[in-house]
Amino acid sequence: MNTLILTSIEQGLIFAVLAMGVTITYKILDIADLSVEGTFPLGAFVFAKFAMAGFSPVISSLFAFGYGAVAGLITALLFVKLRIRPLLAGILTMTMLYSFNLRLNGKANIPLFNYDSMFSDISALLLMVAVVVGIKLLMDLFLKTEIGYLLIATGDNEALVRSLGENSNKYKIIGLMLANGLVALSGSLMAQYQGFVDITMGASIIVVALASIIIGETVSKSSSFLSITTRAIIGAVSYKLIGGIAIDLGLSPSDLRAISAIIVIVFISYNNFSSPFIKSLKKQGGRARVRSKRPLEEL
DSSP: OOHHHHHHHHHHHHHHHHHHHHHIIIIISOOOOTTHHHHHHHHHHHHHHHHHTTOOHHHHHHHHHHHHHHHHHHHHHHHHTSOOOHHHHHHHHHHHHHHHHHHHHSOSEEEOTTSOOTTSSSOHHHHHHHHHHHHHHHHHHHHTSHHHHHHHHHHHOHHHHHHTTOOHHHHHHHHHHHHHHHHHHHHHHHHHHHTEEETTTTTTHHHHHHHHHHHHHHHTTTOTTSOHHHHHHHHHHHHHHHHHHHHHTTOOGGGHHHHHHHHHHHHHHHHHHTSHHHHHHHHTTTOOOOOOSHHHHHO
């Protein structure tokens, strides 16, 4: 197998963990959470801190997940308790985490080549397949529990959750904590994979996550039997493969961010123009019937 393609698949699986985390906020809770640009490098820096202190790679990765969950809790409290808009709450958390990440190890760049990682004694591809499948199964089981169903209901119909006597804010907090925990875990895996930690590794990571989700939704749109986590995994691997193929065809690695933006634009445009509303416009010559909301308001 082409080395570049193999690397793209391995990195795609690492980003699949990121995409599954962002799926909770973006697809389930319908919250635009930009704090992931801070929690992704947070996971990497936390891993470096504990790995350098002599902890095993697995324990260090679990600490990364825990710290990410705490970061998600901060965003949730700003949003739920202080009533700051989710977008701004995420930006504020991301800003605070930038300083925290620098303070954690005292450096903006930390080499990890002299420390053990989860990839030291096993193929990166095999390890990531096992990790991603394990996380996917756990998430699928969680979403089928009572808490999982109420988490989904909170994003779909918050009033319904409250009518059941449940506090919908509790499920927003749970969702943001779980999402950011997974994002931080993805950051710790990337740090181990590439062998170093850098303060800029979270830049534009939200674009990667959203691109993965959108591609997964588009590719598997007609496959209703695929779970939301499976679609995120397919999207993340496809996204990295597209980038890898583009570089293999001769594009410069410095063009990757532009390629990422173009990929997102193409798939969003495809989704928009293939929507039922647009199709109805085309069938009716540009005029589609739009039902009035007035009858609903009068009920």
